[in-house]
Structure formats: C-alpha cells, structure tokens
Amino acid sequence: MAEGKRVEDYPLISLITVNYNQAEVTCDMLESTRQLTYPNFEIIVVDNGSIEDPTDRILDRNFPHVRVIVSPTNLGFSGGNNLGLEYAKGDYIFLLNNDTIVTANLLEKLLEPFRQDATIGVVCPKIRYYDQPEVIQFAGYHPLSEYTGRTWAIGLNEPDKGQYNKPGPTYFAHGAAMMVSRAVLERAGSLDNSFFLYYEELDWSARIRRSGFLIYYQPDALIFHRESMSVGKMNPMKVYYHTRNRLWFMRRNVTGLSLLVFYIYYFSIAIPKALLVHTIRWQPAYLKAIKDAVVWNLTHQPERSLEKPAPVAVAA
Template sequence: MRKVSVITVNFNQPSVTEALLDSVISDSYFRRMEVIVTDNGSKNSPINLWNAKYPNITFIHSEQNLGFAGGNNLAIQAAKGEYLFLVNNDTEFTPGLVEQLVSTLDANPGVGIISPKIRFFHQPDMIQYAGFTPMNYSTCRNKCIGEFEKDSGQYDHTTGPTGYIHGAAMMVRREALDKAGLMSENFFLYYEEIDWCERIKRAGFGVWVDPAALIYHKESVSVGKTSPLKEYFMNRNRILFIRRNAPFFSKILFSLHFSLLVVPRNILTYLARKRPVLTIYLFKAIWWNLTHSKNSQDTGYPLNKIT
C-alpha cells in the first residue's frame, strides 16, 4: 500500500486542529500515513502539548506566518509519502477517505492531483464542492459544481477530470509535485492551489475530483467572510492569477472586466453592507499589481495584523 503524507497547517486554532487530528487517527489508513502539522507562527505555539498528546505525529514550528502555501510547503519538504494529502485544519475525515483517493490515483497514473467531495460540516447533507468548471480567463470566474445542493449521491459516479481541485483537501502525486514544483508562496492566501493546478496541467498531469471520497469542511473558521484580509487577498490574487496564467488577449479582456464591472460593483456592495473601509483594501490590491512583478514575495499586507 502507498505511503501517504497527511499535511495540515495550524494558525492560532489548536482546538480546531486537534479535531482534525482525532479524525485522522481514527482513519483505517492511519498506519500507512505520516501526519505532519506546521504551526504557522501561532502566538502561543501548542507544539509542546501536542508532542505529548500525539506522539505519532510530526510537528514543525515556523516562527512567522508563511501563509497557506508557505506553511504547506514547509511540511511538504519534510514529507516522505508517495502521495501527499494536504487538508485544511478545519476539515474532518470520514471513513475510507484516504483509501478511496489512493485507489483512484493508483488506477490512474496520469492524474497528478485530486480532491474528494466536500460537504459543509455544520450542514452535513449539503455539498460545498464536487468539482469546478474550467476558468474563464476573461473574467477569472468559474463555477463550483454541486455547491449548496443537498447530497443525494448525484455526483458519486462522476469521478474524473475537473477544472480545479479544492484547496481544503487535495492529494498530489509525488511525481507531479517534483515536476510542477511547490505552491507559489507569493499568493500567501487564496488562489495558490488554482495556480498550482495550472502548473500541474502544464507538467502533463490530470486534475481530478473523486466524489466517492468525502471530507467535511468548517468553512470560514480561518478568515472572516468580509474581513479586510480576505477582501485584499481575494482581489489581489485574482488579478495575480490572471497575470501568471492567462493568454495575452484574455488579460486585456479581464482588465476591462475588472475595471468597469468588478470595481464599481464591489464598492457598491461595501457601501450597502456599511463596510466602506473595504474599498481601501480593494484599491490596495489593485495598486500592488500595478507596482509589483508577478513573482514578487512582498505581500503588500501588514502580516503583524493577521491574528
């Protein structure tokens, strides 16, 4: 059986991470796993307590918050598995999850990365993700398949190619990782897994979803739904993704779409929700892209304000 490295990142949420670890330990595949947790610059690192509580799990401490990609990349570089299963710390495993994904990758050697079906933890019969449609590079929009639908098994036999995996749970083949490289850390938060899929595709591998495998996700535990942090990085990285991946003509169309439609719409939305301060972070996101290269490691956001 394949050795699987299960990787997650903790940032100031020890109880949330422990719930994930407890679900991982109860998985029937656990004896063939190594589990690695990056504590990503937490204010009060729980690693000393965790070492005693979870002696069969590896904990890595980073003095600073490296972001989603950076925290995962730190663990990836220590991992030894043939398959690496990156999961958000606010997910919980279901029985047979890992075994199902391993079986699908084993049977399809051309697949580089795969996600399970995701349901909302607090609405456990509702789907969050059963695949993505391809990206429209002119708008940087696509559709999440199955989102908000009641799960009646309608997608359980649709295992196969998808537009993108979901960053909350993604199993990558070591060979694909070696060819495509680590996730790009200059995204810091949001879009890095979508960009990673583009690079995995260019390396010659397929991107799949396996809805026969299931994981639960406690959506928005990490970041507030309308926080300045989220608005800044969602807008900044949406533009950055297009700069890094879209054909030239699509970049022109996206620039027009974003300037003439997205910016006015977002500002009106912020005002309607009585959150005018978010307008500042929208323009900061645009300004960053006008003044930084697409490979710049400067996030443009005061990381000491991320709590």
C-alpha cells in the same frame, strides 16, 4: 491491512495541515484521523506563527504519526504547506485544511485513481459541510472563465442525493483537501508563495495541468469542512487577498485577448461595483484593502509558465 502485507508495502502518505491560532480546531481534525484505516501515513502539523505555540497541546493528546513544525511567522496557506512539504517523506502528499473532519477510508479511496491512471497527478474528495453534513461544498470545479477570472464548485450548496457520484477529471483542485503525487512536485513544483492566501490552489492546478497531469474528483472519498474558520466569513484581509490574487492569478495564467477582456471587465465592472458597495456601507477598511490590492499588482510582475502540457508516459 491486507493479509500478508507489511505496513511498508503500502505507499507512504504525508498528511500536511496548517494551524494558525486554532489549536483546538486542529486537534478536532487530528482526533478524526484516529479512525483512518490506511496503515502507512505520517501527519505534519505546521504552525503558522500562532500567538501560542500549540506543540505541547497537540503532542499531549498522543495522536499517532504526528510531527509539529513551528514557523516563527505566518507564511500564509501556500507558505505553510510548502514548509510542510520540506519535511514530508511520502510518495503521496495530502494537503488537508485543519478545519476538516476525515472519514475512515479516505486515504484508500484517494489513492485508487492514481493506481488506475498514471496521468493523474492530484485527487480530491467530495466535500460536504460539517454543520450541514448532507449538503455539498465541492464535487469538482467548473472551467474558469478567462474573461471574468471566476470559477465555482460543482454541486455547491446542493443536498447530496448521489447526483455527483461519478468520478472523473476536473479543472481545479480544492484547497481544503488535495492529494498530490510526488511526481507532480518533481515536475510542476509546489504552491507559489506569492499568493499567501486564496487562488493559490487554482494557480497550482493550472500549472499542474500544463505539466501534463490530470486533476481528479473522487466521490468515494469524503471529508466534512468547517468553512472559513481561520479568516472569517468576510473581513478586510479576505477582501484584500481575493481582490489581489484574482488579478494576480489572471496575469500569471492568461494572455492575449482573453487577458485584455478580463482587464476591461475587472476595472470597469468588478472593481467599481465593489467600491460602490463598500462606500454605501461605509467600510473604509474594505476600500483600502481594494486599493492596496490593485497597487500591489502594479508593483509586481508575474513569471508566467504557459507552455503546452508535457507528454506523460502511461504505464502498461
């Protein structure tokens, strides 16, 4: 803390994390927050309908600044975070996966870009793998292909040799760690609950950019991520939501010829390829997941928000 400044002189940061049947993993992340040097933050743990209520286990560890909110049902990634937002008091909201480990100056570094540019609405840290701490998972995102509905992280699986240490705007935020200004929530709204799991941060990012904000990559901020601990590397639920939400995202965010080309690609190449692979391997649960994902889209209509970005006033 700077000399002469009080805690309340610093913007309040609300750190929100979602727990689902992973109390010890969540406690590992909370343990790492003890080293945070930023003086003014709160932590909101949302339990997403776990079999065992983790409240006592978390509170018995005497983590500072922590409040536990228990949902009786699993609201998904988007719904769980949105529940946490209802209790967040911060000027900035930091959505953080429970399967991450933070570094000491993380919050200070994430705040820096907001102070430099009023058009910045979201800041994401560099992400490296927990089990391979020198290997990058995320250093920004490439643009999305409007014809395939695909994007990929910059630096993915590359050794970190400083090649992505330049900060700057990026196309999408990473769902594992993203700090959002209160102004974003007021103008662009929160995550869309219809996604439940996967693609929700891409949809939110697209909506945030249409609202006139930049999404920013800050390499001076760093976290470590234990990827896919909550749903596993591959299972029918993951196949279902990836299939369903890729199509749902495109229907919500792309129009015209681009969407037509995507439909042709998706239903003549991507879906048949997946069906063939799971048939050869004889994975009937995966085949059903793909069928259910397509049927869900046939029975749901998106509410698009494709207006041009609103102007953003830049402070002098």
